[in-house]
Structure formats: structure tokens, C-alpha cells
Amino acid sequence: xxxxxxxxxxxxxxxxxxxxxxxxxxxxxxxxxxxxxxxxxxxxxxxxxxxxxxxxxxxxxxxxxxxxxxxxxxxxxxxxxxxxxxxxxxxxxxxxxxxxxxxxxxxxxxxxxxxxxxxxxxxxxxxxxxxxxxxxxxxxxxxxxxxxxxxxxxxxxxxxxxxxxxxxxxxxxxxxxxxxxxxxxxxxxxxxxxxxxxxxxxxxxxxxxxxxxxxxxxxxxxxxxxxxxxxxxxxxxxxxxxxxxxxxxxxxxxxxxxxxxxxxxxxxxxxxxxxxxxxxxxxxxxxxxxxxxxxxxxxxxxxxxxxxxxxxxxxxxxxxxxxxxxxxxxxxxxxxxxxxxxxxxxxxxxxxxxxxxxxxxxxxxxxxxxxxxxxxxxxxxxxxxxxxxxxxxxxxxxxxxxxxxxxxxxxxxxxxxxxxxxxxxxxxxxxxxxxxxxxxxxxxxxxxxxxxxxxxxxxxxxxxxxxxxxxxxxxxxxxxxxx
RNA sequence: CGGAGUGUAGCUCAGCCUGGUAGAGCACCGCUUUCGGGAGGCGGGGGCCGGAGGUUCAAAUCCUCUCACUCCGACCA
Numbered sequence: 001x002x003x004x005x006x007x008x009x010x011x012x013x014x015x016x017x018x019x020x021x022x023x024x025x026x027x028x029x030x031x032x033x034x035x036x037x038x039x040x041x042x043x044x045x046x047x048x049x050x051x052x053x054x055x056x057x058x059x060x061x062x063x064x065x066x067x068x069x070x071x072x073x074x075x076x077x078x079x080x081x082x083x084x085x086x087x088x089x090x091x092x093x094x095x096x097x098x099x100x101x102x103x104x105x106x107x108x109x110x111x112x113x114x115x116x117x118x119x120x121x122x123x124x125x126x127x128x129x130x131x132x133x134x135x136x137x138x139x140x141x142x143x144x145x146x147x148x149x150x151x152x153x154x155x156x157x158x159x160x161x162x163x164x165x166x167x168x169x170x171x172x173x174x175x176x177x178x179x180x181x182x183x184x185x186x187x188x189x190x191x192x193x194x195x196x197x198x199x200x201x202x203x204x205x206x207x208x209x210x211x212x213x214x215x216x217x218x219x220x221x222x223x224x225x226x227x228x229x230x231x232x233x234x235x236x237x238x239x240x241x242x243x244x245x246x247x248x249x250x251x252x253x254x255x256x257x258x259x260x261x262x263x264x265x266x267x268x269x270x271x272x273x274x275x276x277x278x279x280x281x282x283x284x285x286x287x288x289x290x291x292x293x294x295x296x297x298x299x300x301x302x303x304x305x306x307x308x309x310x311x312x313x314x315x316x317x318x319x320x321x322x323x324x325x326x327x328x329x330x331x332x333x334x335x336x337x338x339x340x341x342x343x344x345x346x347x348x349x350x351x352x353x354x355x356x357x358x359x360x361x362x363x364x365x366x367x368x369x370x371x372x373x374x375x376x377x378x379x380x381x382x383x384x385x386x387x388x389x390x391x392x393x394x395x396x397x398x399x400x401x402x403x404x405x406x407x408x409x410x411x412x413x414x415x416x417x418x419x420x421x422x423x424x425x426x427x428x429x430x431x432x433x434x435x436x437x438x439x440x441x442x443x444x445x446x447x448x449x450x451x452x453x454x455x456x457x458x459x460x461x462x463x464x465x466x467x468x469x470x471x472x473x474x475x476x477x478x479x480x481x482x483x
Numbered sequence: 484c485g486g487a488g489u490g491u492a493g494c495u496c497a498g499c500c501u502g503g504u505a506g507a508g509c510a511c512c513g514c515u516u517u518c519g520g521g522a523g524g525c526g527g528g529g530g531c532c533g534g535a536g537g538u539u540c541a542a543a544u545c546c547u548c549u550c551a552c553u554c555c556g557a558c559c560a
């Protein structure tokens with residue numbers, strides 16, 4: 001994409017309404033614009049990131065055996081009366097009346113809706129287990145929206161629902177999602193730690209929240225130091241096998257939110273305990289027949305007996321993750337995207353568009369990168385060099401290629417790695433090889449969080465890896481050290 | 484929902500106390516000089532001062548109401 005043809009409305013100064021760094025950077029980098037309190041429009045750059053996250057979430061859900069559906073945003077109040085939540089939910093629920101004066105609501109979640117779908121169609125244990133998910137906009141009329149997309153009223157969420165015959169089956173489904181979540185966040189370049197959680201308004205008995213560590217997190221969390229050096233993607237996963245050992249392994253490592261942490265009875269010795277800030281990005285629940293019972297979602301078991309479905313629900317805050325990723329990946333100059341979610345893989349800067357040699361070289365390189373399926377944002381604008389550098393640093397693309405008269409004279413261009421700040425003058429051929437090869441290049445080796453980059457795969461991978469029943473590849477995403 | 488603030492140009496803000504008909508920097512447009520970390524010069528466009536009502540000869544400024552947004556607290560993907 002040529003920047004001269006792109007829509008990237010940058011802000012040079014911090015908008016006064018934005019307090020936290022991710023909110024400020026998202027506004028400044030032209031990713032979002034606020035529509036009203038807690039409601040945002042997504043501009044091209046922000047939308048690209050949102051879609052990348054969505055794709056990874058989708059791939060891991062599919063891999064775990066969940067099936068994608070799409071349920072409506074507007075739901076009938078009637079359904080929620082069946083579960084009893086219409087009155088329980090309170091003012092957080094946005095209630096609407098249609099022209100026939102029928103009571104509707106903009107869904108804050110979809111347990112009732114999905115239960116209604118399943119109860120109408122699944123009558124036998126032979127049709128179980130099933131997991132359904134969708135990625136859809138939700139609305140919760142927060143009293144006080146804040147932190148930009150991290151705590152908006154309208155937000156994009158992946159919510160999955162599992163249906164099993166009995167508690168043992170439900171636990172197996174729970175484990176699948178538990179593992180899928182670990183993998184999803186790891187691929188996003190985040191260290192997400194599952195913590196035992198209260199079930200809140202969803203209800204139920206077993207629940208974990210997934211919290212990522214970020215200096216600017218909203219709540220204090222405590223965990224075993226061992227968490228920092230774990231690599232979840234190194235664990236082989238067979239979703240058809242027994243996942244309980246993996247579940248046990250990852251829940252065995254100490255981790256607790258502020259409310260649950262007891263300094264006096266903490267099993268981890270002081271020197272091994274990490275105190276950090278956390279942001280909740282996912283939450284999973286097992287709640288049995290809380291909805292299936294009142295709503296009559298029943299199946300006949302092998303013994304001929306009728307039983308209410310055992311259910312669980314599993315949420316990931318997709319839009320919140322955009323903010324959370326920035327909280328965990330930024331510096332004074334701007335955003336630093338992990339490669340897996342970067343809106344573009346490479347920022348190509350032509351410092352002197354007026355110069356024929358610079359322009360020809362840049363145009364040529366741009367064409368070759370596109371030809372190699374590398375997502376590249378090409379700054380071909382007639383701007384001062386400083387402005388171009390600042391722009392690229394702000395929007396945080398993983399690598400920058402700088403073409404200017406100084407280098408061209410010596411036959412080189414500059415490659416700059418955004419995260420480390422490391423720069424190298426290399427030949428054009430070398431640059432191309434570095435950025436399109438499947439093997440890690442020299443720069444990558446010294447740069448944290450990029451050791452296994454495979455830049456050329458961005459498009460080609462595209463979610464078509466065939467059936468996801470088998471083993472998983474290792475090291476799809478390295479995990480940057482959050483400390 | 485309690486408490487506290489803020490609404491003036493696209494962005495950051497001054498002007499308001501002490502009423503006299505709208506400003507700065509950045510951004511934008513034109514010309515020009517520049518050109519490796521948000522450059523310089525000259526010229527230019529842009530605001531019913533959140534909205535409504537009131538006081539006054541006169542309101543961005545004083546009063547009343549209203550709307551929006553933000554912050555702190557209680558609640559959440």
C-alpha cells in the first residue's frame with residue numbers, strides 16, 4: 001500500500017480525552033476515532049490489526065474443534081426472560097423497542113441465543129459434544145467507559161459455547177478451550193496467564209480468566225517466576241487426546257489476581273514471586289445446566305434418560321486485545337507490533353521521492369515485496385525525512401526499509417528493526433532476502449521476539465491448513481519477555 | 484450511580500475573574516528555500532466560542548437550564 005493513497009489520519013499531539021498509552025497511540029496512529037463515549041469507528045490501520053487478531057483467534061478455535069456461526073446483535077427480550085437474566089442484568093444491558101413495541105436488546109453476550117439454537121436442533125447424545133463460537137459485536141452500557149477500546153461499551157468479542165451430555169464431557173470441552181486460549185494468546189505475542197476466577201453474572205462453578213502482563217495493566221497480579229520463561233507453543237497438543245495433563249500443568253503454576261492473592265499463605269517463595277500488572281483478555285466458564293435447565297435444552301442419553309445439557313462459555317475480548325497488545329508493546333516513539341498482528345509487515349520509506357534513483361529503487365523494491373506476498377506500507381509522500389521516520393515509528397511496523405540518497409550512492413539501503421532499534425546498511429538483494437526468506441535473518445537473531453519470524457507466510461497461511469485434528473507445529477510465534 | 488472537571492479552528496490551548504464583536508502553536512493551501520530523525524521564509528483559508536433562554540446599548544466572557552465529553556470512586560471481555 002502506498003501511503004500517498006492510504007487513509008492514515010495521524011495526530012501529532014495527544015488528544016486530551018485519552019489517558020492511557022494504548023488509547024493515545026491508537027488515536028494518534030489513526031487506528032480509531034471515537035464516535036461517542038466508549039464507541040469507536042475503526043479506520044484502515046486499526047481494522048487491519050483487528051482482523052489479524054480475529055484470524056488467529058478463529059484459527060485456534062477451529063483447531064480446537066469449535067464451529068463458527070454468526071448470531072445477531074439484537075436479540076428478543078423473551079429469550080432472556082426464559083433464563084431469568086432480563087431482570088438480573090440491570091442497566092448494563094441496552095434495551096430497545098422495535099416499531100411493534102416489542103422489547104429487544106443489544107446483546108451483551110449470547111448464552112440464551114445459542115441455547116435456543118441448540119435446544120431446537122440437538123435432541124440426542126449422539127449429536128454431542130459440540131462447540132459453537134462466533135465473533136460478533138457486543139454492547140454493554142458501562143456506567144463509565146474508559147481506556148479507549150480496552151473498556152468500551154461496544155466491543156468485538158469471540159464467544160464460544162460448549163454442549164455436553166455430562167460433567168465429564170463438559171470438563172473435556174473446558175480443557176480444549178483452555179488450551180486453545182493459551183495458544184491463541186501466545187500466537188498474538190502475549191504472555192497470558194490463566195487465573196482462577198469468580199464467575200460473576202455468567203454463573204457456574206469453574207472459571208479462569210486469562211490475564212496478560214503489561215506495565216500499565218489495571219489490576220495487580222502475582223505469579224510464579226516460572227511463568228515468564230514458559231513457551232506454550234512448544235507443547236504438543238492433540239485435541240482428541242486427554243488434555244487434563246496440560247490443564248493440570250498450567251494451572252499448577254501459581255498465579256493469582258489481587259483479590260485472591262494471600263501473601264501469607266502463598267506457596268511461592270518471595271524471591272520466585274513476580275508482582276505485575278495485568279489486563280484481562282479472556283474468560284472461560286463452566287456453568288453446567290444454568291441455562292439449559294430453565295430454557296429446556298434437553299437431550300436423551302444412551303440410557304434413555306432425558307438430561308439438561310452441560311454447558312460452558314468462553315470469551316475473548318478481540319477489540320480489547322488491540323489495546324492490550326499496545327499496552328504490552330510500545331515505547332516512547334509509538335507502537336511496536338508483534339509480527340503476527342502487525343497491520344503491515346514492513347514500512348518502506350523513500351526519503352527523497354523527488355530523486356530519480358531513489359524513486360526507481362523504492363518503486364522496484366516495493367513491487368518485489370508485493371510480489372513476494374509481503375505486506376508493505378510504502379511511504380512515497382513528499383514529506384521531510386524526520387516526519388517519515390516519526391510516522392513509521394509511531395505506527396510500529398516490525399521492520400523499516402529506508403531508501404535515501406546517502407545509501408543509494410553506496411548501493412545500500414537501511415534496514416531498521418523497530419523493536420530493538422537496530423539498523424544495518426545492506427544491499428538491496430540482502431534486504432529482500434532478509435525480509436522475504438523463510439529463514440530468520442541476521443537482524444532477527446539478535447532481536448527479542450522475532451527469532452522465528454517467517455515473514456512471507458502472512459498471506460499464504462491464510463487459515464487454510466486443512467483439518468485441524470492433528471498435531472500442532474511448534475514455534476509459530478515466539479513469546480517476547482514481558483518483563 | 485456518587486464526587487470533580489472540561490466544552491473556543493482539524494489537534495493542543497490562551498482569552499472569561501475586570502462584557503466592547505476572536506487569538507497562538509501545530510496541521511491545511513500556494514510560492515520558495517530545504518532535504519538521513521516531526522525543517523525555514525513569505526502569503527493564504529478556516530471558528531453562529533457545545534446548545535437554548537435570560538441580563539445588558541453590547542455576551543466567548545455574567546446568570547439559568549440543557550447536552551456532550553473527561554477524570555476519581557463502586558462494576559466489567
